[in-house]
Amino acid sequence: MPWDRNQMAARAAEELEDGMYVNLGIGIPTLVANYVGDKEITLQSENGMLGMGPFPFEGDEDPDLINAGKQTITELPKTAYFDSAMSFGMIRGGKIAAAILGAMEVAENGDLANWMIPGKLVKGMGGAMDLVAGVGRVIVVMDHTNKHGDSKLLKECTLPLTGKGVVDRIITNFGVLDVVEGGLKIVQLADGVTEDELRAATEATIVN
């Protein structure tokens, strides 16, 4: 059995080190916060907050306190608020150690596509282009294949890019791969997934 969403999130949490400032995307990346254990991790929300807390208790929702997904959240004793220019200043300035985000496609050279599908409703890139261009390390967490069973790890992206050559590591339900010179390198297989299965499900060049 490949990893499920929570196992992928738990594996992604292993990427985080004590003291890191991190930005988590929407979807599986949000679950990563549940698995950081004793590590002191500070979550950034790009709408202007460091030190994002959990969802509020019913009745405690504050319309002035939301995350980048527009969900009501809470603050922590260490929380700091700032404006959008400073928020993206710290992202572009490389102060955020890592971003963990979802993707539609990743190419073997680290190209990332996760913001639009031509012909479908285009909602916008939000802060994704800034994050992938600016943070120290970009970790993609996504299913290895799409709903048709086709590889999402490609030789070249077919969708419009969010960033060029920006991805460092990919965590899928099949395992963990790094973007290296010449293609992707298998770092770890998910429990119950064989190397042959991972290779068969991957279009991108695997170098090891």
Place this chain on the structure above:
Amino acid sequence: MKKVYGSAAEALDGLLRDDMLIAAGGFGLCGIPELLIDAIVESGVKNLTIASNNCGVDGFGLGKLLDTKQIKKMMSSYVGENAEFMRQYLSGELELEFNPQGTLAERMRAGGCGIPGFYTKTGVGTVIAEGKDVKTWDGQDYILEEGIFADLSIVKAWKADTTGNCVFRKTARNFNPPAAMCGKICVMEVEEIVEPGELDPDHIHLPGIYVHRIIKGEHEKRIEQRTVRKREEA
């Protein structure tokens, strides 16, 4: 000089004209200038270009200006919450210029600082870079983005003193300071107006030099995605 006005309509008097560029604060529905938007709807001014991260939702926030077809063009990073937006965009009635969120914020900040352009690596190698000047530093490409110089800024703060020194509350700060900075004239709505000296000068988020007209009002502060956890999980 008196900065405090009695109503949104009074504060906008003489400032609105067709075809103008307005920078608006807010992220989603958080920290948006609700009252000034309503007054712009009432004014009937049209063909507006609006620089704002989002365009409200159907029937609220900047979405109201879509319903009345007063917007010609949006400069935004994310517009997914609004069916009328998509209808007008897909039918060609509405122009849309996508900006990465940080690029939009920095374009506003830059405009407010008299910086007509800056280079950033955000968007390099994507559709955002098409037609833009590229420079290389230390082997890394950067694209030229232009500062936004708005005719008018409409923003929302929590408290301001009568000279415009103001503080924002939690994540409702978001785009409000950079939007305020980039306008020739900035009109601000607040929840509370206090006398000079009541706000600690060390705690001012945006100095009054950026704020020209102020109104106080009641805000609906609609929540877009109400997410909670149960008490027993504590």
